[in-house]
Amino acid sequence: MSRVWNFSAGPAALPPVVLERAQRELLDWNGSGASVMEQSHRGKRFIEMAAQTEADLRTLLAIPADYAVLFLQGGATQQFAQIPMNLAGEGDSADYIDSGHWSEKAISEAAPYVRVNVAASGKADNYLRLPARDSWRLDPGAAYVHYTPNETIHGVEFHGIPDVGTVPLVADMSSNILSGPLDVSRFGLIYAGAQKNIGPSGLVVMIIRRDLLQRASRPMARIFRYAEQAANDSMLNTPNTWGWYLAGLTFQWLNALGGLTVMAERNRAKAELLYRTIDGSDGYYRNPIDPSARSRMNIPFTLHDSALDAAFLKESEAAGLLALKGHKALGGMRASLYNAVPLEAVEALTAFMREFTRQHG
Structure with a gap:
């Protein structure tokens, strides 16, 4: 596997x-x-x-x-x-x-x-x-x-x-x-x-x-x-x-x-990529948090139409992207980008998000 x-x-x-x-x-x-x-x-x-x-x-x-x-x-x-x-x-x-x-x-x-x-x-x-x-x-x-x-x-x-x-x-x-x-x-x-x-x-x-x-x-x-x-x-x-x-x-x-200075830069790059993808989606994806308080570790987001949530979760899992379902208190999606999640994982997620937008309109 x-x-x-x-x-x-x-x-x-x-x-x-x-x-x-x-x-x-x-x-x-x-x-x-x-x-x-x-x-x-x-x-x-x-x-x-x-x-x-x-x-x-x-x-x-x-x-x-x-x-x-x-x-x-x-x-x-x-x-x-x-x-x-x-x-x-x-x-x-x-x-x-x-x-x-x-x-x-x-x-x-x-x-x-x-x-x-x-x-x-x-x-x-x-x-x-x-x-x-x-x-x-x-x-x-x-x-x-x-x-x-x-x-x-x-x-x-x-x-x-x-x-x-x-x-x-x-x-x-x-x-x-x-x-x-x-x-x-x-x-x-x-x-x-x-x-x-x-x-x-x-x-x-x-x-x-x-x-x-x-x-x-x-x-x-x-x-x-x-x-x-x-x-x-x-x-x-x-x-x-x-x-x-x-x-x-x-x-x-x-x-x-190389220690935590290196890790901080890796975490900054991962979070910036995902937030940039969300913010650049013309409202297809949304993160409502005040930008000054946005987390680098846990990024919740919603789709413009919650009726697409089930399809997003099913297709993302099929694409090898695990555990994107948001917490039950908020719904939507959540991507946690802890230290062990590499930039390649976020690149795969953002590529999937763009492709999902293209396929589902």
Whole structure:
């Protein structure tokens, strides 16, 4: 079976070289005669791999020494609750910026553990643009400010890091981490589900300023406490060894390509090509997002006549273009252009779009 061009929003495409190496090493990893999934996480081989994986991520993002790197389980959604549990005390408040579906979920899950102040929201604009920074009603006494730099469903992205003063900035970067260089020192905490730009689902990568590890004061299970995870090198319990290993291979791939400056340029070229095709279609295809807030990673679009949606999806899949159906909340189409999606895939998609227009009028 030949490989298709995979535009899935997540779990998403992985680099073929990563998959091929994992395939080669599946039965005999690192000369051990067994799979990485069959090895003790306390063993020398795995501990060395885990340390190298962290080192490679630190190189990619130039992570300062005063930040801990954690490899956790449970998905980013679990962190919606764990973050206020760890960063806010009883009675504390936290500021949240509502820019779309995942921001809304973060707000909902945090509410039992912290007094949530929705400091700004794009909901009144149907999340077609980001709330202007001068409209944010931030509380200088907040425990932290949480935002979602990229919304996978609505297709909006912050193209800069907001200044929130001295309050720790917390970011759910599940869908745009490693898509370009990042000044980690501007953040108190960064977290990301792995299944878009890092590796398979089931793993969460977290980068947290070490002083924040001491904030938790409320009772909670040890496994939920970030300080405990950091003290135990993310191995308080048996970790997701397969996900950790594949993340390491992905970090090696990114470093071999030349790092995140190179990746940022690749991602810019892909997004510009697709947006140019949409905008140049004389209304046949439409993306309603304010151009200043358009996502590089997730590009939703509609056809001028929704009656053509079924044909578009059927014919695109037959052409080897996978997972273009839009989220059920918005309908239409969505192309996710994560790091592992090459320019050739977008070229194939845009060629198909032009041909579909010619055939269907």
